[in-house]
Amino acid sequence: MPAASLRALLAHAIDYAGLFPPADLALEPALQNQAAYVRSGDRWMLGAFILPVAKFGEARPQLEAFDAEHALEVSALGPKTTKAAEFRRALETAADAIKEFHNGHKGVVSIRQFEMPLPAGPVAKALGVARATLGDLALKVFWEAPAESAAKTIEALSGSNAGFKLRTGGVTADAFPSGEQIARALVTASRHRVPIKFTAGLHHPVLKFHESVGTKMHGFLNVLGAGVLAAEHRWSETQTQEMLAEEEASAFIFDDEMMRWRDW
Known part of the structure; x- marks a missing residue:
């Protein structure tokens, strides 16, 4: 289990x-x-x-x-x-x-x-x-709104009881938002207490390059884990982006007490 x-x-x-x-x-x-x-x-x-x-x-x-x-x-x-x-x-x-x-x-x-x-x-x-x-x-x-306007849209959703949907990939390299854009969305959503969900591209646990799209595909452990830890520890966008860029599966540790990423 x-x-x-x-x-x-x-x-x-x-x-x-x-x-x-x-x-x-x-x-x-x-x-x-x-x-x-x-x-x-x-x-x-x-x-x-x-x-x-x-x-x-x-x-x-x-x-x-x-x-x-x-x-x-x-x-x-x-x-x-x-x-x-x-x-x-x-x-x-x-x-x-x-x-x-x-x-x-x-x-x-x-x-x-x-x-x-x-x-x-x-x-x-x-x-x-x-x-x-x-x-x-x-x-x-x-x-849903484009990644480049995510922060502004999330701020507008604050207090509305609605959530934000971020597209995290697609079938071509240009459909994937940068780690910086995802980090900004995660931190803004946490700050304004706006629920956030993700669509497309999160097909692997950890960030990895995939030849089919010619770019790195974001990992669902990176994105979901960064969302949790950014909210828990009030991370900056820079710190959140570091976790999104993690490519070592061994850096993610799960036990019955807590989830950890490296020293966090």
Whole structure:
């Protein structure tokens, strides 16, 4: 059994994004995988199934593998929009679809959260529209924005009960944010008590170069661990960045008492 500190760090921390690269599966096999995962001994790590709102209809006939004991827990993914009016319409469509999908499959489907990129423009205005549209849905909400505007967006989210979603990779080198950008997001989120989640690129425990993308891919132990220790010890961005740059797996120690990284 994994050490207690590792279980604490990774408990329900990994959402399954089988519809997206690198797996890039069709919906049916992705749902079959999720059904197997919720019955596995590693279920303790599993978060929600990332399901675009646009695929709710396609998913309905494929829910036989789930039941009350092994429910399909969903993170509903809204589309990327560019203009305020488009953003509002997409939110309205998503809110209606979430209610219908959840109410139509109670006991089998549980929609845990909603995530969506923010449009360009003032964050406060977009959040006001979102609150008015999603207000009666009891969901965790995470808003995505580019890494270069992460700190500003997180500051705007402070006190809103919403979280921030940071993209940590992709299929090309330019999709990966720098360690400095991730460190700034982690420290800012800790300072403002804004929940943060990550998407894409965190396929390895520790930072490593990967030929498929031609750059170093961030490690999930680096990122999640740095988030915890930065909050616990009030780290600076520089100190946080040092942990994000760690490439030695032996530097991460987990036991039943605590998680440690080098001398911390």
